[in-house]
Amino acid sequence: MLKEFCAENYTDLPQAIAKGANRIELCDNLAVGGTTPSTGVIEEALSYTGEKGVTVMTMIRPRGGDFIYTDIELKIMHTDLIEAKKLGTDGVVFGCLTPSNWLDEEALEMLIDNAEGLQITFHMAFDAIAKERQFEAIDWLAERGVTRILTHGGPSGTPIADNYDHLKALIAHANERIIILPGGGITFENAQEVVDTLGVTEVHGTKIVPLDSL
Incomplete structure (x- = not known):
């Protein structure tokens, strides 16, 4: 199981890796769902994770x-x-929508082009897309080489178990063309159940490993 720890800045990163996190989503401002971390934070995080053989996905959200x-x-x-890429991040995390909550195709194509050579995660903006159009969105993102989609599978704040059926449908539609990464309400306590139920190999969260501060 690949445990992606959503880290706010550098603070909990060493402990999270020690507790079993094997990929980091690096953010600032988790109170608003995560924004782009500073250059200094990215640099220090990459220096530390590089020694530990852990990959870093840097949030790109203004x-x-x-x-x-x-x-x-x-x-x-x-x-x-571009700055995160220069610093050596393994991947980037972003998502752009139109006012009608569809993919902002023009903006995304620009960002995807600039992220060439990096892993790309389309973040939980995906959950704002109408459920019946999410399958079309999977096709569009998969065709453009996006690596994975981070999704809760339903409204924010709902238990992840309530969304298993929809997540299973998304995973089946993705059909290994793109990774569906479940997140939101997944902790070290229920991660194994999520993996077993959905048949996924990656899970995401701020509590995906047990930290002393939690």
């Missing part, structure tokens, strides 16, 4: 709130992505 971005915000995301 602010909290929705996933509908202005041209200026997209320019910021472009610059942040």
Whole structure:
């Protein structure tokens, strides 16, 4: 089981790796769902994880709130992505939507092009897409080489178990063309059940490993 620990800055990163996290999603501002960490944080995190053989996925998100971005915000995301790439991040995490909650195809194609050579995770903006269109979104992202989609499979705050049926449908549709990464409400206590129920090999969360601070 690959346990992706969602880390706010550097603070809990060494302990999380010691407790079994084998991939890091690196963010700032988890109170708003995660934004782009600073260059200094990315640099130190990569230095530490590099010694431990752990990969880092860097969040590229200019602010909290929705996933509908202005041209200026997209320019910021472009610059942040290029900087994270220069620093040596293994992958990037982003998501852009239109006001009708469909994929912002133009913005995404720009970011995907700039992320060439990196793993790409499309984050939980996916859950804002209408359920019946999520299968179409999987096709679009898979065709453009996106590595994985992070999804709760249902409304934020619902127990992950309530969303098993929809997650199973998404996984079946993805058909190994793209990884469906379950997240939201997954902890070290229920991660094995999630893996066994869904047949996935990767899980994501802030409590995916037991930290002393929790």
